[in-house]
Amino acid sequence: xxxxxxxxxxxxxxxxxxxxxxxxxxxxxxxxxxxxxxxxxxxxxxxxxxxxxxxxxxxxxxxxxxxxxxxxxxxxxxxxxxxxxxxxxxxxxxxxxxxxxxxxxxxxxxxxxxxxxxxxxxxxxxxxxxxxxxxxxxxxxxxxxxxxxxxxxxxxxxxxxxxxxxxxxxx
Numbered sequence: 001x002x003x004x005x006x007x008x009x010x011x012x013x014x015x016x017x018x019x020x021x022x023x024x025x026x027x028x029x030x031x032x033x034x035x036x037x038x039x040x041x042x043x044x045x046x047x048x049x050x051x052x053x054x055x056x057x058x059x060x061x062x063x064x065x066x067x068x069x070x071x072x073x074x075x076x077x078x079x080x081x082x083x084x085x086x087x088x089x090x091x092x093x094x095x096x097x098x099x100x101x102x103x104x105x106x107x108x109x110x111x112x113x114x115x116x117x118x119x120x121x122x123x124x125x126x127x128x129x130x131x132x133x134x135x136x137x138x139x140x141x142x143x144x145x146x147x148x149x150x151x152x153x154x155x156x157x158x159x160x161x162x163x164x165x166x167x168x169x170x171x
Contacts, residue, residue: 001090010081027063045089050076098128112151126157
């Protein structure tokens, strides 16, 4: 298991990453987990005493990676920008399985199913994680419906989320 201490950082102006809170994982450390890898991969472990899993290390193009810290993680560690955090991590090999409700709905919509199957595994996981993170059943149902509609229209996850934010192009 890889262990190090680092500061929590936040992007000010960084394109689509503006406002993201993250920790930097130098390429030399990421290489200890997956030697020679330049692509994103999922990790699990601990930030201080807070357990996490299924979070991707995102490549930054300069050989380094970032681990984003969403609101749930930040609340869990009770820390924010500029503060040190102890990191223990390893590769997370647990498969991400789409919710059965999503698969049932996809089975009823052959075009959406075909497009879902054409997505890379990581892009399928974006839809899966978004649906699984719903806190209530009505929210989960709405996210499944939005996913099906987006896929039927040929939209990927990022386009689907942008469409939802803009003006409810998909329901």
